[in-house]
Amino acid sequence: MALLDIKNLTVEFDTAGGTLRAVDGVSLSVTEREVLAIVGESGSGKSVSMLAVMGLLPWTAKVTADSITFLGRDILNLPPAERRRIVGKDMAMIFQEPVASLNPCFTVGFQIDETLKMHTDLNNRQRRDRTVELFEAVGLPNASDRLGAFPHQMSGGQCQRVMIAMAIACNPKLLIADEPTTALDVTIQRQILDLLVSIQAEKGMGMIMITHDMGVVAETADRVVVQYKGRKMEEADVLSLFENPKSAYTRALLAALPENATGDRLPTMVDFSLDDAPYTGARP
Amino acid sequence: MSEIVLETRGITRDYHIGGGLFGAGRTINALKGIDLTLEKGKTLAIVGESGCGKSTLARIITMIDAPTSGELLIDGAKVDITKKRLDSEMRRKVQIVFQNPYGSLNPRQKIGDVLMEPLIINENVPEAERRERAMAMLTKVGLQPEHFNRYPHMFSGGQRQRIAIARALMLNPRLLVLDEPVSALDLSVQAQVLNLLADLQDEFGLTFVFISHDLSVVRYIADEVMVMYFGEAVEYGTRDEVFQNPQHDYTKTLFAATPRADVESIRKRLAAKAA
Numbered sequence: 333m334a335l336l337d338i339k340n341l342t343v344e345f346d347t348a349g350g351t352l353r354a355v356d357g358v359s360l361s362v363t364e365r366e367v368l369a370i371v372g373e374s375g376s377g378k379s380v381s382m383l384a385v386m387g388l389l390p391w392t393a394k395v396t397a398d399s400i401t402f403l404g405r406d407i408l409n410l411p412p413a414e415r416r417r418i419v420g421k422d423m424a425m426i427f428q429e430p431v432a433s434l435n436p437c438f439t440v441g442f443q444i445d446e447t448l449k450m451h452t453d454l455n456n457r458q459r460r461d462r463t464v465e466l467f468e469a470v471g472l473p474n475a476s477d478r479l480g481a482f483p484h485q486m487s488g489g490q491c492q493r494v495m496i497a498m499a500i501a502c503n504p505k506l507l508i509a510d511e512p513t514t515a516l517d518v519t520i521q522r523q524i525l526d527l528l529v530s531i532q533a534e535k536g537m538g539m540i541m542i543t544h545d546m547g548v549v550a551e552t553a554d555r556v557v558v559q560y561k562g563r564k565m566e567e568a569d570v571l572s573l574f575e576n577p578k579s580a581y582t583r584a585l586l587a588a589l590p591e592n593a594t595g596d597r598l599p600t601m602v603d604f605s606l607d608d609a610p611y612t613g614a615r616p
Numbered sequence: 617m618s619e620i621v622l623e624t625r626g627i628t629r630d631y632h633i634g635g636g637l638f639g640a641g642r643t644i645n646a647l648k649g650i651d652l653t654l655e656k657g658k659t660l661a662i663v664g665e666s667g668c669g670k671s672t673l674a675r676i677i678t679m680i681d682a683p684t685s686g687e688l689l690i691d692g693a694k695v696d697i698t699k700k701r702l703d704s705e706m707r708r709k710v711q712i713v714f715q716n717p718y719g720s721l722n723p724r725q726k727i728g729d730v731l732m733e734p735l736i737i738n739e740n741v742p743e744a745e746r747r748e749r750a751m752a753m754l755t756k757v758g759l760q761p762e763h764f765n766r767y768p769h770m771f772s773g774g775q776r777q778r779i780a781i782a783r784a785l786m787l788n789p790r791l792l793v794l795d796e797p798v799s800a801l802d803l804s805v806q807a808q809v810l811n812l813l814a815d816l817q818d819e820f821g822l823t824f825v826f827i828s829h830d831l832s833v834v835r836y837i838a839d840e841v842m843v844m845y846f847g848e849a850v851e852y853g854t855r856d857e858v859f860q861n862p863q864h865d866y867t868k869t870l871f872a873a874t875p876r877a878d879v880e881s882i883r884k885r886l887a888a889k890a891a
Binding site: 337373374481486518519520521525533544545546548549550551570571574584585586588589590591592593596597598599600 | 652665666727772773778803804805806808809810811814829830831832833835836869870872873874875876877878879881882883887
């Protein structure tokens with residue numbers, strides 16, 4: 333059964349320059365134990381579509397869809413209070429900037445405790461034990477000493493581990509990772525990706541990996557959705573996407589990878605007769 | 617042997633963190649003796665993680681910052697900015713392009729003024745010629761003459777990086793230091809900017825110091841590669857030497873950590889997962 337099923341999702345923003353359609357009729361679904369990568373460049377609507385699912389967009393955004401179901405339950409028309417019971421518990425998200433996503437005024441232990449307090453019936457002691465257990469699971473050394481640390485006392489990689497601990501605190505069924513390693517160094521990126529993949533396999537979660545990096549896609553995904561200017565260009569399992577890309581955009585994206593360079597110049601979008609104009613959201 | 621544009625001998629840079637009321641001061645050795653030589657028309661890539669000293673080295677090469685010890689030679693001439701003020705000729709020779717094109721352009725300055733400013737400061741050319749040279753450079757980096765009177769916010773990230781490159785080239789430098797010039801850009805835009813840099817290098821015989829943390833970009837663009845780790849050059853050689861036969865453990869870790877986007881590795885991963 334599909335864990336998350338989105339049909340024909342459209343997100344629009346009213347701006348001074350007219351309506352901007354950030355996501356345009358995207359449909360996708362994730363099943364249990366599956367890693368789905370959504371790949372695209374800036375402005376492709378990959379983050380906005382997942383924020384819409386989480387209900388984290390500002391009120392200025394107009395979200396419409398034929399249906400969005402999570403575990404067979406319609407979440408599109410759910411009242412906010414009901415929705416908050418799902419978001420953070422069964423469906424959790426990790427963001428791009430780990431240091432900026434944590435509250436600098438509170439210790440990391442407190443921030444994880446908050447999630448547990450909100451969504452579980454555990455008492456003080458149990459919550460503390462659970463937090464230590466989570467810190468150990470994400471590979472933070474001296475877990476029990478770390479509870480009292482503030483985000484600024486940790487490195488970027490450690491903050492991302494805290495974010496992951498917070499996201500998996502309530503054993504979510506679906507984990508959405510929005511560019512989880514973009515702000516990190518290569519060696520730290522490797523550790524975080526390995527951690528995410530092993531936690532995903534161990535807990536049997538579904539995972540959506542939002543990224544712009546084809547390398548990250550190749551290393552983590554089972555299935556891939558390619559987005560461009562708010563539209564879905566292609567959907568394929570990871571091997572056939574790299575072996576035999578169907579859409580011109582995917583081919584252009586793969587050709588622009590420096591490691592695939594053959595001549596002394598890289599092919600660009602123009603060579604694939606894709607328009608190069610900045611995204612305006614307006615379409616004929 | 618062709619001419620050597622850049623040479624450093626045992627460059628070190630220490631930063632002193634002043635002791636406060638309760639603690640003693642500390643010294644951080646950001647660079648621990650960097651030796652390098654770079655020939656005209658070649659590209660040296662400097663790779664390393666945050667805090668390894670690569671940007672400190674870039675600042676020293678650009679003569680913004682002085683080394684604590686060691687010698688810097690540009691075109692065979694020794695430079696010491698603590699002893700002697702730089703003349704305009706020296707300033708012309710080395711230019712820099714920064715990582716973030718959103719931060720490196722003044723939002724209140726029109727693009728034309730951005731490009732003409734180096735000429736006003738450094739050279740004595742009449743207004744009409746300044747304008748003409750700025751226009752010519754604008755088209756050279758793939759922008760249009762009508763962009764001359766626009767402000768930075770009207771451009772995309774890739775276009776801004778082109779503007780930053782154009783500004784750096786206004787004084788016909790010998791050496792261009794590129795501090796992570798494409799890491800803030802999308803993949804397709806990155807390809808365009810890398811192509812532009814290659815075109816410009818061929819046309820003007822430019823020498824590049826290319827700082828990056830992206831090994832696939834480095835492999836594509838570099839002639840020589842230096843891998844830095846905690847202020848030391850742990851690996852330094854031609855691209856093929858470094859990529860085919862890395863000596864230092866850190867370089868090996870770095871290569872192993874880089875995500876691979878080829879079909880073979882995906883097959884291998886899927887097979888391992890199924891097992």
